[in-house]
Amino acid sequence: MVAPVRVRETLVIPDDELSWRFSRSSGPGGQGVNTTDSRVELSFDVTASRVLSATARARIAERLRHRLVDGVLTVVASEHRSQLRNREAAQERLAALLEDALRPPPPPRRPTKPSRAARARRVEQKRRAGETKRLRRRPDDA
Template sequence: MIQVTDDIHIDEQTIQEDFIRASGPGGQNVNKVSTAVQLRFDVRQAGLPDPVRQRLEQLAGKRLTEEGVLILDARRFRSQERNREDALERLLNLIRKAAQPPTPRRKTRPPQVVKERRLDSKRHRGKIKKMRRINPHIEE
């Protein structure tokens, strides 16, 4: 069991790792060794609390398949082990972020001074436009 937060644990069996060849730096090593990691995590079968699962699916975006599998690619490092650690850490950070409930929005009202300032500027613009008329003293 991997401990994500104090009350959230995920089973290692829900994480599947595939190793693929990475592009980028590494010289001949890139052509011979599969160092990149493709981590697959089944969000719906992981046993996460419902609100956390929903927020995780929202955060995952395009990385989530229609079946509910989160796919993370890690190919930053040259070694397979560091890419494995990187992919797992990114998954845990994503779950930790989903575990934090969003702060509710507090309704605020604009101050009276701001309303008055806005109305004054509107009146001022109206006066400027009125002065552009041929005979500004005639009301239309």
């Protein structure tokens, strides 16, 4: 029933690298909440994974460092009433987190300077603002 997590076409985390925990949920479900273990915790040990390359492992460790505890990434799902739907939600959440962390960094910003016309517009706008403030003063202060 447990399926591997597909992060991308080229990266699939096998189910033997995933750890599941179930507990009572605090969400919707009425009296059923008190009897069913519908809350799901899905854990993935990033540092011990066989499917991640060294580059991918380093990128995930860097970008998700605030979410990792001893190299283990854990996601929780408890918004649905059924354990199965929460399992699916946790898998989707884990895949989205890893996909986002594995995205290559954006190209560096090329610094630019404002054009001469833009600088002139800024100075003119400042002059007008100063003039407006000057006109707001009491006549005896001018």
